[in-house]
Amino acid sequence: MAGPSDSFRFPRTGHEVPNRAVVAAMTNKQSHEDGRLSDAEIEWLRRRAEGGFGIVTTAASHVVREGQGWEGEMGVWGDHQLPGLERMAAGIQAHGALALAQIFHGGMRCPQRLTGVQPVSASVNETSDSDSGATRALEGSEVEALVEAFADAAVRCEKAGFDGVEIHGAHGYLICQFLGTGTNRRSDGWGGSLENRARFLLEIISRVREKTGENFLVGVRISPEYRKIGVTLEDSLDLVDLIVDAGVDYLHISCWDCFAPPAHADDSRMLTEIFAERLASRLPLISSGAIWSTAQAQEVMEQGADLLAVARSAIGHADWASHLGEADYEPTRPPFTAEHLESQGLSPVFVEYMRAWRGFVE
Ligand SMILES: Cc1cc2nc3c(=O)[nH]c(=O)nc-3n(C[C@H](O)[C@H](O)[C@H](O)COP(=O)(O)O)c2cc1C
Numbered sequence: 001m002a003g004p005s006d007s008f009r010f011p012r013t014g015h016e017v018p019n020r021a022v023v024a025a026m027t028n029k030q031s032h033e034d035g036r037l038s039d040a041e042i043e044w045l046r047r048r049a050e051g052g053f054g055i056v057t058t059a060a061s062h063v064v065r066e067g068q069g070w071e072g073e074m075g076v077w078g079d080h081q082l083p084g085l086e087r088m089a090a091g092i093q094a095h096g097a098l099a100l101a102q103i104f105h106g107g108m109r110c111p112q113r114l115t116g117v118q119p120v121s122a123s124v125n126e127t128s129d130s131d132s133g134a135t136r137a138l139e140g141s142e143v144e145a146l147v148e149a150f151a152d153a154a155v156r157c158e159k160a161g162f163d164g165v166e167i168h169g170a171h172g173y174l175i176c177q178f179l180g181t182g183t184n185r186r187s188d189g190w191g192g193s194l195e196n197r198a199r200f201l202l203e204i205i206s207r208v209r210e211k212t213g214e215n216f217l218v219g220v221r222i223s224p225e226y227r228k229i230g231v232t233l234e235d236s237l238d239l240v241d242l243i244v245d246a247g248v249d250y251l252h253i254s255c256w257d258c259f260a261p262p263a264h265a266d267d268s269r270m271l272t273e274i275f276a277e278r279l280a281s282r283l284p285l286i287s288s289g290a291i292w293s294t295a296q297a298q299e300v301m302e303q304g305a306d307l308l309a310v311a312r313s314a315i316g317h318a319d320w321a322s323h324l325g326e327a328d329y330e331p332t333r334p335p336f337t338a339e340h341l342e343s344q345g346l347s348p349v350f351v352e353y354m355r356a357w358r359g360f361v362e
Pocket of ligand 1: 309357
């Protein structure tokens with residue numbers, strides 16, 4: 001049985017990873033207004049690669065200008081963003097880690113005050129943003145154009161030197177809005193059955209694979225359950241088969257808590273076990289959520305994960321991954337002082353943002 005500090009090899013591309021530790025995608029609001037990366041954003045991820053993480057994922061980055069979900073978000077929609085992306089990929093890889101860019105579109109969660117246009121979604125949906133009001137349902141031709149935009153963004157990431165992309169289908173953003181029966185009430189080929197609701201994601205996978213090189217890694221992150229918009233565990237498990245057939249390099253499930261069973265399904269097993277069983281080793285599985293100690297990391301691997309993504313542990317401890325060979329490693333947990341976080345490579349802007357995560361900053 002492999003452990004968290006053992007190396008890993010992606011079967012299709014042969015990419016080698018020195019250990020099982022992945023920096024999960026983390027928004028940090030440090031990019032410039034036009035989506036270019038700031039030095040601070042590059043530095044915080046470079047520090048995690050230096051700290052021993054095998055894979056480092058960028059923050060969610062929007063593939064078209066209007067897909068921006070919040071201030072300070074990194075973009076992958078224009079060539080003016082290339083120099084920063086190049087520096088980030090090279091900075092991560094210089095320490096032997098793989099660099100992945102997480103690509104997304106916020107859909108109904110793109111405030112009009114930020115983008116200047118009415119937000120879009122699979123259907124007409126009320127946004128939680130009083131300035132934006134309701135969304136506009138995308139025309140079929142617009143959905144096709146967005147598929148192409150995702151593929152073009154992936155090509156841009158490849159050109160910048162990234163090893164691959166993670167397509168963000170989790171957490172209620174546009175791809176997730178297509179998957180959910182609550183937010184997708186379309187009656188054309190992009191809505192209705194699970195196959196139709198998944199078509200947006202599957203077409204994105206297919207075009208990304210077509211437009212990028214054979215060795216470019218393509219992964220997908222999903223939320224196993226997202227009740228608010230109608231994503232159910234049952235659908236997500238059937239989606240696994242569609243994703244496997246689409247030909248990606250890994251599936252990443254965002255569990256929020258790897259040590260809790262599904263919230264809305266009658267199954268007492270942990271989400272990682274349930275998905276590992278369905279995958280039956282057809283694809284590498286990344287799992288994430290509330291992993292801090294080595295014992296917990298080992299436990300999630302025993303549940304069936306091949307790789308472990310961490311967010312808050314990686315914020316608090318730049319070198320978290322380098323301790324995974326110690327069986328009793330128990331990193332300190334929040335609240336952290338601002339001084340500690342700055343010592344771990346967070347800029348004051350990022351520390352300020354982390355105050356929004358309850359109990360994280362002292
Ligand atoms: C500051 C912060 C920003 C995040 N931004 C993203 C993001 O851009 N994309 C994403 O898929 N998940 C995002 N997440 C969720 C994390 O990737 C992760 O799934 C979640 O925090 C649970 O893992 P943890 O318990 O290790 O923190 C973010 C989490 C944090 C704490």
